[in-house]
Amino acid sequence: MIAVELRKLASRPRVWLSIGLLCALPALVAVLLSVSNLAPPPGQGGAFLSAVLRNGALFPAAALALVLPVFLPLAVAVFAGDAVAGEAATGTLRYLLVRPVSRSRVLVAKMVALAVFIVLAITMVVVTSLVVGLALFGTGAEAVGQSGAATSLSGVTLGPGELALRLLGAIGYIVVCMLGFGSIALFFSTLSDSAIGAALAALAVLIASSVLQTLQAADSIKPYLPTNYWLSWIDFFRDPILWRNIDSGLVLQACYIALFFGASWANFAAKDITS
Amino acid sequence: MIRTRGLTKRFGRITAVDGVDLDVRAGDRFGFLGPNGSGKTTLVRMLLGLVHATAGEIEVLGERMPAAAARVLPRVGAMVEGPAAYPHLSGRRNLSLFDAAGPGGGRRGRVDRVEDALARVGLSGVDKRAVSAYSLGMRQRLGLAAALLRGPSLLILDEPTNGLDPKGIREIRDLLIALNEGGTTVFLSSHLLAEVELLCTRVGIVDRGRMVLQDDLDNLRAPTGQVLVRSPDVAAVAALLAGRVVARDGEELTVRHADAAELNAELVRRGLRVSGIAELRRTLEQVVLESTGDSGDRVDRPPDPGAAQRRTRPTRGGDRTDHPREPDPTVAERPTTGDHLPGETPGEPDATTTGRTGDSATHRRGPDPEAEPDSAAGRISGDLHPGDHTGAPDGEVRR
Numbered sequence: 001m002i003a004v005e006l007r008k009l010a011s012r013p014r015v016w017l018s019i020g021l022l023c024a025l026p027a028l029v030a031v032l033l034s035v036s037n038l039a040p041p042p043g044q045g046g047a048f049l050s051a052v053l054r055n056g057a058l059f060p061a062a063a064l065a066l067v068l069p070v071f072l073p074l075a076v077a078v079f080a081g082d083a084v085a086g087e088a089a090t091g092t093l094r095y096l097l098v099r100p101v102s103r104s105r106v107l108v109a110k111m112v113a114l115a116v117f118i119v120l121a122i123t124m125v126v127v128t129s130l131v132v133g134l135a136l137f138g139t140g141a142e143a144v145g146q147s148g149a150a151t152s153l154s155g156v157t158l159g160p161g162e163l164a165l166r167l168l169g170a171i172g173y174i175v176v177c178m179l180g181f182g183s184i185a186l187f188f189s190t191l192s193d194s195a196i197g198a199a200l201a202a203l204a205v206l207i208a209s210s211v212l213q214t215l216q217a218a219d220s221i222k223p224y225l226p227t228n229y230w231l232s233w234i235d236f237f238r239d240p241i242l243w244r245n246i247d248s249g250l251v252l253q254a255c256y257i258a259l260f261f262g263a264s265w266a267n268f269a270a271k272d273i274t275s
Numbered sequence: 276m277i278r279t280r281g282l283t284k285r286f287g288r289i290t291a292v293d294g295v296d297l298d299v300r301a302g303d304r305f306g307f308l309g310p311n312g313s314g315k316t317t318l319v320r321m322l323l324g325l326v327h328a329t330a331g332e333i334e335v336l337g338e339r340m341p342a343a344a345a346r347v348l349p350r351v352g353a354m355v356e357g358p359a360a361y362p363h364l365s366g367r368r369n370l371s372l373f374d375a376a377g378p379g380g381g382r383r384g385r386v387d388r389v390e391d392a393l394a395r396v397g398l399s400g401v402d403k404r405a406v407s408a409y410s411l412g413m414r415q416r417l418g419l420a421a422a423l424l425r426g427p428s429l430l431i432l433d434e435p436t437n438g439l440d441p442k443g444i445r446e447i448r449d450l451l452i453a454l455n456e457g458g459t460t461v462f463l464s465s466h467l468l469a470e471v472e473l474l475c476t477r478v479g480i481v482d483r484g485r486m487v488l489q490d491d492l493d494n495l496r497a498p499t500g501q502v503l504v505r506s507p508d509v510a511a512v513a514a515l516l517a518g519r520v521v522a523r524d525g526e527e528l529t530v531r532h533a534d535a536a537e538l539n540a541e542l543v544r545r546g547l548r549v550s551g552i553a554e555l556r557r558t559l560e561q562v563v564l565e566s567t568g569d570s571g572d573r574v575d576r577p578p579d580p581g582a583a584q585r586r587t588r589p590t591r592g593g594d595r596t597d598h599p600r601e602p603d604p605t606v607a608e609r610p611t612t613g614d615h616l617p618g619e620t621p622g623e624p625d626a627t628t629t630g631r632t633g634d635s636a637t638h639r640r641g642p643d644p645e646a647e648p649d650s651a652a653g654r655i656s657g658d659l660h661p662g663d664h665t666g667a668p669d670g671e672v673r674r
Contacts (some may be wrong), residue, residue, distance in 0.1 A: 004376045011364060091359025095421065098323045098355070099377035100348035272286075273325040274317075 001100050005109040006116060018075045019057060019121050023128040025071060026063030030129070048237075052137060057160065059133025060126040060167055064174060067125055068230060073206050076178050079117050080109040080185035081199030082111040087191040089275035103269050110186060111261060118178045122171055158239070166241070170233040173246060177230050180207065180253035183260040184226065190268040193275045203275065223248070226256055276301050276429055276460045277322060282331035284317050284484075291317040293484035294331070299477070300577065302456050306475030306492075307464040308563055314484040315464045316356055319433055323353055336429060337377045349378055352427030354435055358418020361406035366398060366417045369406060373421050393421040396445060406486055411438035419447065423454075431453065431462045436470060448474050472559040482567035495562045498554050502532045504542070505551035512547055 009015055011122065040049050048062035084106070087093035096106060156167070185202035192198045209227040212218040222228055229249025235242035278298035282291040292314040299305045309315050320326040322333060326343030333340040335347050360369040371390040374380045379398045393399050394609065396416040415438045422430060430451070436444045451474060455461050465471050471478060472492070479489040488495075501521060506512045509526045522529040535554045542549050 001376050004372050007372065007375075008361065011368070013363060067569055090362060091357065094320075094323075094325055095353075095359055095373065096376055097325060098348055098351070099352045099373060100324075100344055101376050102345065167430065270327070272327060273320070 001109040002112050003104050005113040008058050009113050009117060015079070015117065018078065022067055022071055022075055022121055022125050026059070026066050026125065026129045027132045029062075029066060030059060030132045052133065054137070056133035056135070056137030057130070057163060059137065060129045060155060061170065062133075063129035064122070064170065064233070068233075069210075072121065072125075072174075072178060073181055074203065075121060076114075076118060076182045077185045077199040077202040077206070078195075080110075080114050080182040081189050081197075081202055083114065083186055084189040084264075085192050085198045086189075086195040088194060088273070091274060091275065094273050097273060104265060105186070107186075107190075107261075107265055107268055111183070114182045114186065115175070116181055118175050118182065122174055122178075126167065126171060127145055137233075164174040166236045169241075170236040173233040173236070173249065174230075176250060176253045176261050177233075180256035180260075182227060183257045183264070187260040187264040190264045190271070224252070226252075228252065276303070276336060277305075277462060278334040279318075279322075279530075280332045282318065282321060282333060283329045284314075284326060285329045286371055288330055290484055292321065292328075292522060295481065295484070295486045296489075297479060297486065298459065298489065302455070302458070303477050304451070304475045305463065306471035306478040307462060307481065308466065308468065308471060308478055309464075309481035310567055311466065313481050313567070315481060317434060318481070319353075319355055319431060319464055322431060323351070323355065325350065325355070342371060342379045349425060350427055351429045351431060352422035352444045353431045354418045354422045355431075355433050357434070357437065358414045358421070360406040360414065360417055360421075363405050365403045366393070366401050366406055366409070366413075366578060367403075369417065370421060374424055377425075379425070379523075388424055392529075395423055395450060396420045397443075412440065412443050416443075416447075419450075427459065429462065432462045434467075435463065436465075436467065444470065447588065463466070468558075468560050468563060474494045478559070480563055480566050487566045488562070492559070496556050498556055500531060500533060501533045501555040502530050502538055502551065503553050503555055504528045504530055504538065506542070506547060506549050508547045512542060515542070515545065515547070526550070 013132075018246065029049075036055065048058050048065055052059045052062045055243075068163035084093065087096065093106075102105065102110075181202070184205055186196060188198035188201040189195070206227060209225040212225055213222060213227060218225075229245050229252060232242075234248045235246055277297055279295055279297040279302055282292055282295045282297070283290065287470075295314075295318060297307075297318070300510070307318075317326060321328050322335055323339065324344040327341070336350055338347050340347060360366070361372070364372070367389055370392060371385055374385050374388055375382075380579060390399065391453060393401065396419045398416050398420060401413070406417065409417065419432075419435055422432065432451075436447050448470070451461050451463070461474075463471065463475065475492055477489075477491050478495065480487050504512060505527050507526060509523070509528060512528060513520050513523060516528070516530050516532075520528055521530045521531055530538065535552050539552050554630065
């Protein structure tokens with residue numbers, strides 16, 4: 001079933017379209033930056049964008065910062081929201097279940113496909129932005145990490161190997177964050193027979209969480225908001241790496257994954273399939 | 276093959292399936308009939324473990340469902356409420372994914388299984404175009420192919436000939452009969468009586484969630500003990516058979532008599548000409564109409580014991596749960612509604628086909644040309660109000 005799910009993923013035009021759009025946005029930004037050579041002033045604009053002009057190898061990090069707040073969760077919500085509700089809407093869910101594929105197996109396969117989709121999307125963004133960054137900005141002979149960039153890199157020079165390692169760490173962290181968010185969307189997907197409805201519900205959670213994060217009165221619940229530690233992947237580019245928020249973020253996302261995957265399972269396993 | 280005891284399913288306060296005892300034997304071609312909304316699909320879904328029963332037991336292929344689903348379902352081919360496929364993939368690709376998704380879907384032999392299933396339903400020449408470009412009939416065939424893919428010993432099919440042209444229907448019928456002769460039990464749910472009559476050996480009739488009848492088709496269609504005689508000498512025949520004539524219509528007489536051949540011989544012996552004579556058998560349609568109530572998708576107004584009260588109600592603004600036409604005299608002009616109350620006893624033996632078709636015309640109440648001008652706007656909102664269409668018991672929605 002997992003293999004079938006991955007084949008469906010690979011054969012789906014929508015999947016590749018959304019990944020293509022995710023890659024297009026950073027590429028567009030890179031082109032505009034290189035043409036105008038106007039970096040955002042220090043402290044403003046996207047993270048890393050100032051540093052990028054001096055070192056194209058940092059562009060993947062800038063690209064992640066561009067897609068993470070909205071576009072990546074959007075793609076994840078659409079994909080995960082479609083996971084069960086989409087099958088229900090096309091009617092294929094009932095045929096899968098009488099094939100028979102057990103309901104837990106369906107759900108696990110959907111979760112695995114979701115994880116693969118997230119890894120695939122982020123990898124594609126990183127690879128394309130690395131290529132674009134290196135092509136447009138070069139490798140940057142001088143040291144990276146001038147202080148004054150939106151996120152300080154603590155002023156310490158990072159070698160290419162070190163940089164790659166940290167980038168991998170950041171990718172892994174973002175994948176976990178997206179998986180936590182995706183499991184919320186998956187849960188909504190088991191509730192509804194409408195893929196759009198499930199995706200929108202997940203996005204509503206995302207927006208609500210982002211709104212609360214900026215609200216001082218919500219300070220007490222802030223550490224539990226799903227989006228709270230999303231931006232902590234930037235801490236991978238500090239020196240030394242600031243593990244505190246990253247660790248809290250991983251624990252929080254693990255809780256969200258367990259909670260919502262469990263809820264999806266509890267709901268889906270007992271559900272009457274009337275679609 | 277399929278046996279249920281007291282099978283019941285409630286969705287909230289609605290009882291979709293109510294104490295059904297189904298018995299499908301090995302080798303049957305079982306026709307499962309009932310009006311729309313009578314619980315056929317819900318029952319089929321329960322047999323397949325898609326919907327959980329509220330009460331009762333289900334046994335399919337000798338094992339309890341849904342507990343033994345993992346052992347039972349691989350031997351069952353099913354089509355539930357129309358075919359379904361991933362629209363952006365080709366039919367072949369769909370079948371091969373379907374084959375790979377479940378148990379026993381080894382890569383070896385998959386191509387053969389898919390091609391064999393496609394050939395059986397007459398799609399062997401289908402090209403690579405996506406299912407979204409298929410016609411309804413092609414999708415139906417593809418759905419059947421998916422049901423046949425694993426060589427099942429029980430086929431559970433919901434309206435398998437939906438969307439097929441007459442030739443396609445014939446092909447599918449021949450295919451199902453051939454499969455049945457090869458040992459596959461066929462359980463077919465349908466409301467196409469002619470189809471069931473031609474295909475099935477046994478029928479079960481369900482109405483408003485209850486099984487009202489379950490028998491061999493031959494028993495149901497047994498002679499009625501009446502003979503239809505057509506004769507130019509109709510008056511003489513009627514005089515001869517006085518007391519046994521049930522009905523007379525022009526040259527045709529319906530006569531109580533056990534043996535048409537003997538009656539014929541007797542009439543001829545007396546020099547009476549016979550231009551036609553036939554034993555009367557009930558058609559399946561008659562059987563079904565006699566044992567079921569109204570069409571399930573009709574929504575008549577509930578019985579109106581409170582009509583008089585409501586007519587005298589002083590105000591009818593604000594809450595438009597009442598039918599806005601209530602003061603309209605047409606309310607009183609519906610004497611036949613009583614025959615069609617949702618609460619009518621199923622299996623009422625005296626109801627005849629003609630009686631029902633005859634007065635159903637009175638219920639085709641579309642937009643009324645004699646609408647009161649002042650309530651026209653109210654009527655629209657009233658008609659849209661769900662309270663008028665649910666047939667809910669009086670006193671819940673209405674007051």
